[in-house]
Amino acid sequence: MREHAIGFRSIGEGDVEFLCALYASTRAEELAPVPWPEQEKQAFLRRQFGLQHQYYRQTFPQADFLLVLSANEAIGRIYVAREEDAINLIDIALLPQWRGRGIGTALLGELVAESERTRRAIVLHVEPNNPARRLYARCGFALVENRGVYDFLRRTPRALSSG
Numbered sequence: 001m002r003e004h005a006i007g008f009r010s011i012g013e014g015d016v017e018f019l020c021a022l023y024a025s026t027r028a029e030e031l032a033p034v035p036w037p038e039q040e041k042q043a044f045l046r047r048q049f050g051l052q053h054q055y056y057r058q059t060f061p062q063a064d065f066l067l068v069l070s071a072n073e074a075i076g077r078i079y080v081a082r083e084e085d086a087i088n089l090i091d092i093a094l095l096p097q098w099r100g101r102g103i104g105t106a107l108l109g110e111l112v113a114e115s116e117r118t119r120r121a122i123v124l125h126v127e128p129n130n131p132a133r134r135l136y137a138r139c140g141f142a143l144v145e146n147r148g149v150y151d152f153l154r155r156t157p158r159a160l161s162s163g
Contacts, residue, residue: 010066078091
């Protein structure tokens with residue numbers, strides 16, 4: 001991750017516009033075929049982001065809600081809840097121009113290393129058609145179960161899976 005000069009900081013109220021735009025960027029392809037006017041799509045995305053943001057904050061009050069930074073510029077987000085028996089990767093997203101550069105792999109690699117050190121599994125939910133599924137598979141995540149819209153994945157530390 002060092003080659004990308006990536007940093008982090010906790011999100012704040014002043015980051016809501018960035019976070020909303022980031023969320024919208026993750027849904028652009030999905031909404032492209034919807035025959036709504038652009039203004040209506042943006043209003044929908046703003047509402048969806050607000051609901052998601054509220055849900056994450058209420059459901060995971062002790063989580064780390066972090067902006068991913070490059071040269072002190074926000075380029076993404078990573079939300080992680082460290083629980084007694086697992087590391088819950090709540091959300092990870094990068095702006096489109098920062099995707100495909102190995103940053104997501106590096107971020108996930110740091111969580112995998114933490115998982116191995118602390119002997120805690122990593123768990124996450126992901127949509128079945130999300131391109132990040134390939135990254136999760138390469139990092140050793142396996143499908144636990146389909147939960148409707150999302151698949152629930154788990155990566156067990158090697159120390160636990162071999163013993």
